[in-house]
């Protein structure tokens with residue numbers, strides 16, 4: 001195309017991609033949302049665990065913020081996901097640190113060294129993240145863990161992509177499904193993690209990790225939709 005030629009049509013949503021700047025915005029937004037929900041996540045974890053999930057997640061996402069300041073311009077989305085993974089592994093602790101760390105390490109591997117992410121790449125990223133958590137924690141759907149938010153999110157994102165949706169709609173579908181999945185952990189008995197020690201007493205309480213997953217995916221959708 002020469003300088004005077006116009007593209008045939010404005011790019012449709014399906015052609016919009018998300019770059020490193022979006023990943024950085026997503027992490028910053030996540031840090032803000034997790035800080036705001038620190039007490040609420042601690043309270044959920046106090047009901048069926050040891051009360052530290054909000055603290056753990058807040059610590060991890062605050063720890064990456066200064067590292068985002070000095071990123072080289074050529075840093076890929078995958079490299080930022082890897083930085084997030086290593087930061088969470090070294091700062092979050094508990095069950096959630098290695099689980100989210102593995103998730104984002106696998107997500108980083110899934111997107112490779114591309115400069116921006118299309119809808120297919122986002123589905124691959126979320127699928128790899130979920131598979132990483134399963135590999136590490138061996139939870140199945142219905143065990144009352146963060147997997148109960150991730151799996152519906154992956155499925156909804158994949159369906160939206162298959163139906164021709166672009167990045168914003170794929171992430172919105174994933175975020176909505178993750179929120180629904182987190183809510184659906186309320187009536188479950190836990191079969192993994194600390195909550196599994198409680199038996200029936202876990203019934204009626206939301207899984208904190210499923211709730212933090214829903215918050216992270218909501219931040220992803222919000223920042224992507226703000227980009228469009």
Ligand code: ADP
Nearest residue numbers: 053094095096137139145146192193208209210
């Ligand atoms: P800890 O339980 O060590 O205090 P956190 O409170 O930070 O760690 O995280 C608890 C969350 O981790 C749970 O709400 C649950 O979602 C998740 N979790 C625990 N064990 C597993 C597992 N085996 N697979 C998937 N998620 C798990």
Ligand code: MG
Nearest residue numbers: 049050052053
């Ligand atoms: Mg805990």
